[in-house]
Every structure is written in C-alpha cells, then in structure tokens.
Amino acid sequence: xxxxxxxxxxxxxxxxxxxxxxxxxxxxxxxxxxxxxxxxxxxxxxxxxxxxxxxxxxxxxxxxxxxxxxxxxxxxxxxxxxxxxxxxxxxxxxxxxxxxxxxxxxxxxxxxxxxxxxxxxxxxxxxxxxxxxxxxxxxxxxxxxxxxxxxxxxxxxxxxxxxxxxxxxxxxxxxxxxxxxxxxxxxxxxxxxxxxxxxxxxxxxxxxxxxxxxxxxxxxxxxxxxxxxxxxxxxxxxxxxxxxxxxxxxxxxxxxxxxxxxxxxxxxxxxxxxxxxxxxxxxxxxxxxxxxxxxxxxxxxxxxxxxxxxxxxxxxxxxxxxxxxxxxxxxxxxxxxxxxxxxxxxxxxxxxxxxxxxxxxxxxxxxxx
Numbered sequence: 001x002x003x004x005x006x007x008x009x010x011x012x013x014x015x016x017x018x019x020x021x022x023x024x025x026x027x028x029x030x031x032x033x034x035x036x037x038x039x040x041x042x043x044x045x046x047x048x049x050x051x052x053x054x055x056x057x058x059x060x061x062x063x064x065x066x067x068x069x070x071x072x073x074x075x076x077x078x079x080x081x082x083x084x085x086x087x088x089x090x091x092x093x094x095x096x097x098x099x100x101x102x103x104x105x106x107x108x109x110x111x112x113x114x115x116x117x118x119x120x121x122x123x124x125x126x127x128x129x130x131x132x133x134x135x136x137x138x139x140x141x142x143x144x145x146x147x148x149x150x151x152x153x154x155x156x157x158x159x160x161x162x163x164x165x166x167x168x169x170x171x172x173x174x175x176x177x178x179x180x181x182x183x184x185x186x187x188x189x190x191x192x193x194x195x196x197x198x199x200x201x202x203x204x205x206x207x208x209x210x211x212x213x214x215x216x217x218x219x220x221x222x223x224x225x226x227x228x229x230x231x232x233x234x235x236x237x238x239x240x241x242x243x244x245x246x247x248x249x250x251x252x253x254x255x256x257x258x259x260x261x262x263x264x265x266x267x268x269x270x271x272x273x274x275x276x277x278x279x280x281x282x283x284x285x286x287x288x289x290x291x292x293x294x295x296x297x298x299x300x301x302x303x304x305x306x307x308x309x310x311x312x313x314x315x316x317x318x319x320x321x322x323x324x325x326x327x328x329x330x331x332x333x334x335x336x337x338x339x340x341x342x343x344x345x346x347x348x349x350x351x352x353x354x355x356x357x358x359x360x361x362x363x364x365x366x367x368x369x
Contacts, residue, residue, distance in 0.1 A: 005087040006103060006173075007079060008033040010056070011071045012094035016046040018231065023054040025097035031104040033090060037079065041071035047094075066200035068169070076179065076197045085177040096122070096170040096230040105225045106173040116178040116218025119164040119210075120171035120228035121154045123147070135324050142239050143232040145338045148318045148325050155317055157222050164222040167213065169206035171228040182212050190215060191256040202256075203359050204249030211253055214262045240345060241360075247349035248359055274350070277343045 008026055012019055019038070026036055038051035041061045048058045059078060064070040072091065083089070088107060092098065098120070106118035124147035127134060135144035157164065179197050186192040190212050192199035202208035213220050233239035254270065257263050290296040299307045311332055318325035329335055352359070 004107070005035075005083065006031070006033040006090060006107070007083065007087065008036045008090040008092055009039060009072065009075055009079070010036065010051075010092050010094050011039045011041060011068050011075075012043065012047050012051070013041045013068075013071075014043050014045045014047060015094035016043075016050045018095040019047060019050050020054060021097045022092060022094050023051070023056055025100075026092070027055075028100050029098065029103045030101055031107060033103065037075065038094070039071050039075045041068070069196075069198035069200040069202060069205040072198050072205070073196050073200065076183075080176065080179065080183075080197075083176045085175075085180065087176045088173055089176055089179060090171065090173045091169070092228075093170045093230065096120075096228050097125075098171055099225065099227040102171065102226050102228065103173065105223055109221055109223050110173070110175060112219075114219050115221050116175060116213040116216065117167050117220055118173045118226060119167035119220060119222045120226050121157055121222050121224070122150055122168050122170045122228050122230050123154065124150050124232040125229045135328060141334070142236055143234060144324070144328050145335065146232040146239070147321060148328055148335065149338075151321050151325060152317045154227075155320075158224060162221050162223050164210070164220040166207050167210045167220050168222075168228070169204075170230045171226075172206070178213060178216070178218060181216055182209070185212075185216065199256075202249060202253055203245050204253065207246075207250050208253045208256075211257050211262060211266075215257070215260070236341070239341075243342060243345040244349050244352075245359070247346050248353055251349065251353050252359075273346060277346060280340070280343060 010019070010022060023036065023038075026033055036056040037059055038047070038056045039059050039061065040048045040051070041064055043060075048060065051058050059075050061071045061074050064074060066073070076089075079089070088110065090103065102120065109115055109118055124143065126147070127140060127143060134140055135147075182190060183195050183197045186196050186199070187194035190199075191208075192201065197209075198205045199208050199212075210220050233242050250266070251270065254263055254266055259267060287296065298304075311330065314329040314332065314335060315326050318329050
C-alpha cells in the first residue's frame with residue numbers, strides 16, 4: 001500500500017488539562033500521524049501553550065461563532081489545500097484518547113474504496129480512584145451509568161458487523177477525498193453552506209457528517225479495535241444538557257435531510273424510541289393502578305421468568321466492564337431510572353424543537369485544580 005499522510009486535527013476549547021492525554025495517545029500510535037494540529041478555539045487558558053509544549057502545531061480560530069463545526073471548518077480551509085486526495089485526516093476530541101492500534105487498523109480498513117470514514121468505538125474513561133464500589137456512590141452514578149451505556153453501544157456495533165450508526169466526534173478518520181466531496185456538495189445534495197465541510201447549523205456535527213458521508217454513497221464503519229476513551233458527564237445537569245443537544249441535533253438533522261433510503265433507519269429508530277416512551281408511561285400507569293387497588297406484588301409465574309430474563313440480559317451486556325458494571329446493572333431499578341431520565345430528555349428535546357426554542361451549546365467546565 002502506498003504511503004498516505006495522516007494529519008490529526010484536535011479541536012480544543014479551554015482543554016489545557018485534558019489535552020496532554022489526547023496528544024500522548026497520538027504519540028503512542030503504532031502508526032503515528034505525520035502532523036498534529038491543535039485548533040485552539042477561543043481559549044482563555046493555556047491550551048495553545050500546552051499543545052506547543054507537547055510538540056503539536058497550533059492553529060487559532062478567528063472570530064468563530066459556529067462552535068466546534070466552525071473551528072473545524074476554519075482549520076480545514078487551511079489544511080485541505082496542502083493535502084492529497086489519498087491522504088487521511090483524523091478528527092480527535094481534546095478530551096479523548098485513542099487505543100494504540102487505532103490509526104493502523106483504521107487505515108487498513110480504508111483500503112476498501114467503499115468506506116468513506118472510520119469512526120471510533122467510544123468508552124467512558126474509568127474512575128479508578130474510588131475502588132470497586134466507588135461507582136455506586138450517588139455522586140458517581142451519572143458517570144457509571146454512562147460507562148455501562150457505552151459498553152452496550154460497543155456491543156451493538158460489534159453485532160452490526162462494525163457498521164457505525166454515528167461517526168463519533170470523539171475520534172473519526174476521514175479520507176481527504178471524502179471531505180472534499182462533502183464540501184463540494186454542500187448547498188445542493190447536502191445541507192449547509194457551499195464549501196464548508198461541516199454544517200455549522202447542526203447541533204451535532206458528528207451525526208450530521210455521518211448522514212453526509214452515507215448520502216454520498218459511502219460506508220461509515222467502526223471496526224473492533226478502533227477504540228477511544230472519552231470523558232463522561234460528571235453531573236446530572238451536565239448530562240441533561242449533553243443529551244438534549246444530542247437528541248435535538250439528531251431530530252434537526254433528520255428534518256434537514258428529509259426521508260430517504262439513507263435516513264429511513266434513523267427515522268424508524270426515532271419512531272421506535274418515542275413509541276417506547278409511550279409504552280413505559282402505560283406501564284407506570286398500570287403499576288400505579290394495581291398498587292392503588294392493592295393488587296401489586298412480586299412477579300409470579302411467567303412474569304417471574306420474564307423478570308429473570310431481563311436481569312440476565314442487563315448483566316450479560318455489560319460483563320466486559322467487570323464487576324463494576326455488573327453490580328450497577330443487577331438491581332435493575334438504577335438503570336431503569338437512568339432510562340426514565342433519558343426518555344425525559346427525548347420528550348424535552350422534541351418539545352423544544354416543536355416550539356422553536358433556541359438551542360444552546362453547553363460546554364463542560366474544567367474541574368478545579
């Protein structure tokens with residue numbers, strides 16, 4: 001295989017604490033990038049200095065009002081003219097770290113000309129500071145539940161044969177040729193401003209660019225082994241804001257793309273999610289009714305079997321996380337509460353979109369040193 005250059009692009013906004021781990025993971029790659037460019041976007045801390053100290057180039061954005069998508073577009077306007085169609089470009093979040101074989105495996109999969117981009121399989125960064133039971137502390141529950149959720153998502157991708165539902169913003173390797181095609185099709189076959197790689201109007205730029213790649217007839221793949229560790233939201237408030245952005249962004253992207261062969265599975269997924277919410281509401285109402293009538297008791301007969309199967313499924317699907325994941329999944333009620341939280345987010349996102357309320361971008365503030 002002919003040598004292709006790999007350029008790593010790391011968008012960062014006030015990430016001086018997280019950035020060293022991301023850059024270290026790039027240095028540790030079995031097949032490393034030829035260039036590492038940190039895009040310092042409106043930073044008020046030492047992000048640029050940290051990047052330079054770790055051997056990266058720094059590109060500072062100018063008057064960017066379009067968040068991450070705008071920062072990436074500014075950087076790509078500078079970088080793409082210097083690259084060949086056969087070159088590869090990695091977009092890596094500053095708070096994420098790659099597995100050491102990520103680039104080698106991803107590059108090998110891009111030998112297939114039908115693949116437009118390789119997305120990482122993301123896992124929540126572990127909390128090793130509080131022992132085996134530390135994740136069961138009330139303050140640690142949001143992070144622990146996200147780790148279980150991401151473990152199940154990784155399992156789902158494996159069962160789908162590596163077909164990525166989303167080219168994750170945490171880490172995705174693109175063909176330069178693919179990015180140029182996307183920019184050329186903006187404003188015609190694809191939504192967005194002509195010449196932009198990323199649609200700056202999209203709340204979830206990774207979900208949107210996945211639809212763009214697939215609309216061009218290319219595949220989006222997340223191979224086993226292309227893993228990335230990323231931060232989890234530490235509080236329920238942060239998690240609410242993150243998931244509101246994800247869900248509303250997904251709905252807005254589907255509205256922008258309309259219904260097509262590419263978007264049909266995403267539309268069906270959304271319909272299924274909202275029907276699932278209706279089913280849960282009916283279940284809770286029935287439970288409350290039986291309780292009021294004094295008919296509510298422990299499951300018996302076939303319902304005991306159904307409950308047992310459900311418990312086993314919850315445990316089995318997080319077994320790769322070890323005892324931490326299993327202990328969290330076993331009681332059922334904790335993860336059921338997490339499901340209710342997410343369903344509340346889905347309803348709030350749909351309501352906000354229907355009412356035309358202005359969407360807001362929530363940036364996680366660095367923890368105090």
